[in-house]
Amino acid sequence: MVIRRCQSCGHPSVTPLPVCPICLGDTFDAVHQDGNGTCLSWTRIRRPATDFKCAEPFIVAVARLQNGTLVTGRLAQAEAADTALEIGAPVVVTNQANEPPVIRRVRPL
Amino acid sequence: MREVCIAGTGSTTFGRHSAVTPQDLAARAARAAVLEAGIARSDIGAIYVGNFVSGVLTGQEVLAGLLADHIGLAGVPATKVEGACASGGIAFRHAVMAVASGLCEAALAVGTESMTHADTATVTAALNCAMDHRSDGAAGLTYPGLFGLVWRAHAERYGTSREEVAAVSVKNKRNGLRNPLASMGADLSLDDVAQSKPIADPLALYDCCGISDGAAAVLVTTTERAKEAEGLPIRVLAAAQSSGPARISGLDNLLSFPATVQAAQRAFAESGLSPTDIDLVELHDCFSIAEIVDSEDLGVVPRGEGGRWALDGRTAVDGEMPINASGGLLAKGHPVGATGIGQIYEVVQQLRGTHPNQVKEAGIGLTHNLGGTGISCTVSILGRPDV
Ligand SMILES: [Zn+2]
Numbered sequence: 001m002v003i004r005r006c007q008s009c010g011h012p013s014v015t016p017l018p019v020c021p022i023c024l025g026d027t028f029d030a031v032h033q034d035g036n037g038t039c040l041s042w043t044r045i046r047r048p049a050t051d052f053k054c055a056e057p058f059i060v061a062v063a064r065l066q067n068g069t070l071v072t073g074r075l076a077q078a079e080a081a082d083t084a085l086e087i088g089a090p091v092v093v094t095n096q097a098n099e100p101p102v103i104r105r106v107r108p109l
Numbered sequence: 110m111r112e113v114c115i116a117g118t119g120s121t122t123f124g125r126h127s128a129v130t131p132q133d134l135a136a137r138a139a140r141a142a143v144l145e146a147g148i149a150r151s152d153i154g155a156i157y158v159g160n161f162v163s164g165v166l167t168g169q170e171v172l173a174g175l176l177a178d179h180i181g182l183a184g185v186p187a188t189k190v191e192g193a194c195a196s197g198g199i200a201f202r203h204a205v206m207a208v209a210s211g212l213c214e215a216a217l218a219v220g221t222e223s224m225t226h227a228d229t230a231t232v233t234a235a236l237n238c239a240m241d242h243r244s245d246g247a248a249g250l251t252y253p254g255l256f257g258l259v260w261r262a263h264a265e266r267y268g269t270s271r272e273e274v275a276a277v278s279v280k281n282k283r284n285g286l287r288n289p290l291a292s293m294g295a296d297l298s299l300d301d302v303a304q305s306k307p308i309a310d311p312l313a314l315y316d317c318c319g320i321s322d323g324a325a326a327v328l329v330t331t332t333e334r335a336k337e338a339e340g341l342p343i344r345v346l347a348a349a350q351s352s353g354p355a356r357i358s359g360l361d362n363l364l365s366f367p368a369t370v371q372a373a374q375r376a377f378a379e380s381g382l383s384p385t386d387i388d389l390v391e392l393h394d395c396f397s398i399a400e401i402v403d404s405e406d407l408g409v410v411p412r413g414e415g416g417r418w419a420l421d422g423r424t425a426v427d428g429e430m431p432i433n434a435s436g437g438l439l440a441k442g443h444p445v446g447a448t449g450i451g452q453i454y455e456v457v458q459q460l461r462g463t464h465p466n467q468v469k470e471a472g473i474g475l476t477h478n479l480g481g482t483g484i485s486c487t488v489s490i491l492g493r494p495d496v
Contacts, residue, residue: 014358015244041265041363043257044310045249049234052249060250062258062357070358072245087265100247 001035001095003069004028014071014101035093037065039103042075042085061103063091073101110209114335114342115327115491117146120454123323123441124292125225131163131446132172134324135221136179138450142217142326143180146338150180152330154213156187159200159220160446161480162235166227176219193239193480194395195350196220197325197449198487202348204329214330220450221324232320236445239481244356253309253317255357255482256396260311262363263398266413271311273416275302277397278315280425281433285440287466290451293319294440302397316397321442325450327457341461346382346473347490349375353483366483369406373477376488377408382473384408387490389459389468390430391452392477394437403477404432407488431468434459449478449487460493472496 004013008025019026042061045052052058059075071093075085085091090106119141121134135158143150158173169175173187192199197220204218224232233251240246245255263269279302285294297315305314335342353368354360360367377383390409394400401415409430410418418424424432435441435455438448456474458464464471473496478487 015241015356041258041261043254043261043312044307045251045254046310047229047233047251047253047308048249049237049251050230051234053230058249060248060254060258062363070360072248072250072357074248087261100244100249 001093001101002030002032005031012067012069014069035065037063037091037093039085039087039089039091040064040070041087059085061085063093063103065093071101073103076102076104079105111211112332113205113208113329113345114332115345115457116148116330116335116338116342117142117328118454118457119145120290120325120451121323122290122292123321123444123451126223126322129223129322130169131160131167131221131223132169132175132179134223134322135172135176135219138324138326139176139180139217139219142328145340146328146330148215148328148330148334148337150182152215153182153185153217155204155207155216156182156185157200157203157216157218158189159196159449160189160222161191161193161196162222162224162238162445165235165238167223172221192485194393194445195449195478195480195485195487196446197451198476198478198489199350199485201327201450201453201489202350202487205345205348208329208331214334216329217326218329218450219324219326220447222444222446223322224320224444225322229320239484241356244358245482251309253312253396256398257309257312259363259402260398263402266364269401269416271303272299273420274316274397274401275299276420277394277400278302278439280419281394281437281439284426284434284466285436288436288441289465291436291441293442294436312396318395318438318443321444323444323447323451325447325454327450327453342494343457343460344492344494345489346492347376347379349379350487351375352485355484357482365402365406366479368483368486369403369477369479372486372488373407376490380490382490386473387475388471389434389456389474390432390477391435391437391455392432393479394433394439395443397439400432400437403479407475407477426466426468434464434466434468452476452478453489456491460491
């Protein structure tokens with residue numbers, strides 16, 4: 001996944017913010033990282049807002065990346081029909097410009 | 110700063126007010142508060158209106174100016190404040206500051222909202238305006254979804270059970286049956302809650318507050334002037350406000366909202382009180398699990414034990430820490446901008462000893478109003494004058 005890192009203090013952010021909340025720096029680098037983390041929690045959205053109506057129901061999860069950062073994302077569509085996602089289970093997060101992050105399960109071989 | 114009292118209160122019922130505009134609801138509540146306070150309108154030097162979604166859902170803005178016009182106070186500075194579901198609490202704090210600072214002798218705080226005319230998906234989208242559209246909102250998260258996430262994390266960390274969470278809904282829905290302002294009271298079993306329609310797993314329908322219309326108002330003034338009021342004046346011991354992380358990625362975990370913790374700390378510091386001094390709490394139970402987390406964040410229940418306390422009856426109206434004796438948002442419904450003032454209204458009636466679901470020997474009460482994904486919060490502490 002791609003995250004932004006403040007050029008002045010190195011603070012990482014998944015959300016593109018205008019100013020670094022730590023040092024008020026306003027220049028950032030795009031940094032690639034592997035997106036490995038664990039599932040912190042998840043929910044199945046059965047009553048979405050108007051913009052998301054076509055997709056119902058879908059799963060929104062929160063992952064904790066290895067650097068401690070929390071990321072809110074959508075569970076990959078193909079996996080959404082599966083049963084429970086376990087808290088603490090390994091996941092991988094990917095993101096693309098102007099798209100919300102996508103979270104996938106890492107399955108044991 | 111001068112000491113401030115609540116001299117007048119007013120509230121419409123919370124529920125369905127078909128075809129009544131938010132400014133008309135506000136005028137009804139404000140009229141009652143002004144009349145009860147028994148003070149001349151010329152003494153009112155400021156109006157603050159809490160409202161969250163009137164622009165999106167009704168196409169009407171400038172509610173504060175409209176209210177001033179409707180109650181014959183054109184000319185008085187009238188300000189609408191918005192802080193998502195904490196808009197009402199924020200309006201209250203600003204009215205208190207206006208009087209405490211000496212800028213005016215009396216100020217009116219009103220909260221109002223009209224929502225029931227819109228369908229659920231439209232209301233959900235309107236409420237989602239309080240999410241950061243670049244993060245949580247973009248992923249399709251909703252507010253029931255947020256609290257579904259919180260629930261699972263709380264259950265994982267503290268072993269909170271389905272029964273314990275449902276106990277909050279059962280308690281608040283029953284409390285609501287005794288409150289004529291609440292239209293969503295019900296006598297439910299733990300099973301009724303658990304078996305209701307799933308909304309955002311593990312949240313089900315009866316874990317969620319209802320979409321509602323309504324308005325509430327309080328008139329605040331100096332202790333001196335409050336003596337002329339019809340009802341017992343109630344002292345404002347603290348009116349604290351905070352802001353918090355704008356998105357889930359700003360949280361350390363899903364077990365606590367830092368804005369609540371901070372607002373509570375400020376309110377206790379301001380009043381010189383501690384959680385053990387509080388006789389009753391009206392807190393932001395937008396969802397059953399929210400009451401559990403809020404009660405722990407406020408420090409009125411030990412961390413991790415909110416569910417246990419609800420199931421054991423310790424937060425019932427006759428328990429050691431009565432929470433939401435009014436029925437809360439779960440039974441009153443949640444006309445978002447009105448809720449914070451509605452909570453103040455309920456606590457004032459409790460401290461006067463005139464509440465329809467009265468807490469015994471209520472001397473000091475606390476209200477907690479939380480907005481967005483924990484981005485805004487107010488905590489107020491009110492006291493009977495003889496306590
Ligand atoms: Zn920085």
